[in-house]
Amino acid sequence: MALSFGKAAYAKVVQRLIERIYHNSALQDSIYEQAVSWFAGQEQRQQQLANAQQQLFLFENRQQQSSKANQAAITRNLRLAEAQQKTLEEEIEENNFLRFQALQQLCRDILSLCQGDTFTETNSYSAKMLGTIQLICPTRGKNIQKENQKARHLYKAILSIRFLDRLVLDGLIDNPFIIDRFQQSKHLHYHDDTEYHPYRDDVHVPVLMAAILQDIGRSHPSCLAILKGPEGTFDEFRELDAQERITYLQANYNATLSYVQEALGTGRYMGRDKEERDRFLQTEIEKRELIIALIKQAARPASELGNILKIPQIYTSMILSTKLVYNYEDLPKAALALEKSAEQAKLDQQAVVAFLRIVGMFPQGYGVPYIPKDSDGHDMERYEYAIVTGLYPPELKKPICRIVTYSLTYQASARGCVISAENNLYFPQARRKLEFIPEERLLEIMRKLVYNFEERMSSPLLPRCWHPDEYFINQKNQNLWNKAAMLQN
Template structure:
């Protein structure tokens, strides 16, 4: 009898990984949102051309008084080809909706507070699947970005609705949608169909135009042998942006379009068509403005995009130490007038200085509140910090030994070793001890990196890889 092999991940982490594969799998041929787009860009044009050829033959046959049987066969082929085209379109819509609903299941809770915790869990899990600048990190980051953006966008819109700081006519209609978190089933369904799915799909498909062959030729070269994450020449970058815009908008309008009502109730069909027409128009306006920056609506999508470009950077010089720059970049752009100040401030309140899943090293205190001459490890595990520089974390070590029962703690700025002034408090606490613990914490640890100071942060991916350590969001002891 075969022994049952325990899955190395808990159920939630497994679900996030499966969702990642539904969007952008390692094997690009597997069914996914990205595979759908690639097929649409590469195969659909030939099917459309085939239909046109058949229609031309049918028209020619009519003028030549061809037999009714031959004309009927042509008409049948035309209908079959058109049906294939429509079936593929509806299948693409169905996959977008399926993925969007799965995201909602993983990041929404039964209350506002639980939704924030579930969203932190989703974002933190994505971050903890990465290993910093390890081999292949750029491709993994590229796969993670759409999902990360989608959840940030949902939480940003919720915050605007909660604070009543949006005047956009479509968004304003959904101010009551926060009632969904109090069990209001009407608003749960209405919010999901009319607002959440348009928002999520905008984030997931923002760069889908890059799957077009013309864009791939720039990224990979004509022979498909170039590094797509290299620094592009200015002319290439501009051309790529243009292609992404053109093909992304085309995909939204023609590759997806509106779903089809299934039923025979005329009144319901009219309502269904009007609802989805409005939702699609909102999605297209949001995406359009994220590219061309005309009305300000696109900043809803643009701000998470800018943030994620730092948090999950694909640049060769990526380092975890730069992650806090995501917050700082949004702050600076807002101050310089490059972003809407209210939107930027709302976003910064959500994310704080340190992203979810970031490894914090800090100075603990004793029962009297006095700082100890040692440091411990924690992982950022909640959104909406009261002070942006003081993250809410799960403590994961005690006396520099890993524990699974650590409590939650807000790490004050004066005890966070990310800030250089605090490192001086612990100078020369023991180089050998630091080397010992750091080698346990990360597989790519280099002993030469220990210089006598406590580390300003740590890499928690190896820690999180163990199933017993993946419950960082379950309420722990205070």
């Protein structure tokens, strides 16, 4: 069932999705908290199963070797051992199913927010989710790393399905299972909750699952010990040395595969038709195989399936960075870093081009200062603020934005704008256009645009970016993605 919410509540809905994936709460019910609990009890479960199997084996042997006088007592003990083993296995299976069900529902809820009935609508909804994640995450202060760690799983998951769609449309995916489900779904309505939709249910949901679970191994005790130290006193966001990093990545990868294969069940067939049931169970196996293949091949980014998770993972790690040194101004460099990796053949060239076609150079929710034009198309002698709000920009360096200040006054957003590199203050050629303006005038512009005095004191007179979080925190300013007239700048 699709999530329902009002305009002002949208950011809260996105925050809740983030918390359902990665959170620290008394309920311990997020996907990553469930994993911490599962890994912590893994050894005990294995021991319980081993003990139950040993008991069963023991009584089976005794039954074969005992006299008739002892048969009745041994049979009772054998049946008791069988019942105990069955109960234990059923309990494990039920818990696995409940974890799978919670993850599946989470993925369906994500899709209800980022998937529309048309290509344009879908990209608008996805831009809204990605931009909202960026805008509710802090870009200054002490909690950047922790909040980015929570949010990056959802961010990467949305990018992964949008990237998958682009690769399929460009003919860069030849996986038979994915292509078959895509072809089957071309004329089906995406959001019919009562009907089976092959591409949504068999491809989009598993890709979202794989993206969310890709780093689930970090919840394993061995990974936590590396990140936080044996006593839990280390800063988990510190830079690991080379050997620690290799050990951590290997442990994370192995634990992730273990979790997917052992901690998660599959869907349950509810009908009575045997042929339909067999098809359902076969599809569940294929979906599980797709999740595992995506995670495994992401470690080999040159592979076709590996790109689906790997490229969004690299990009997200830079946009929602958890490094100790964080510089918001540098976020557009993430796109350039991907380009460089492709040039060096570290990533597939065609895949990177396809990905950058979606995201452009400026991430969703990024604050862009720009030089507006007057009614005659001439540059004005000031700058204004805009926020990046659209995927698929016309060119890499021309972000689709929403204008948020007019004549140096903040207003609820009503107009959109495609900002050229020539008028985007991120680029030196745009800043040079305003260098002739007296310092007093630049200080006056800053006083009108910058929210607080501390930020004003540390900001350059011609800023390369601005921080829109304080603007966005006001609920009336959160409707940045409604339809609006678009200007060219």
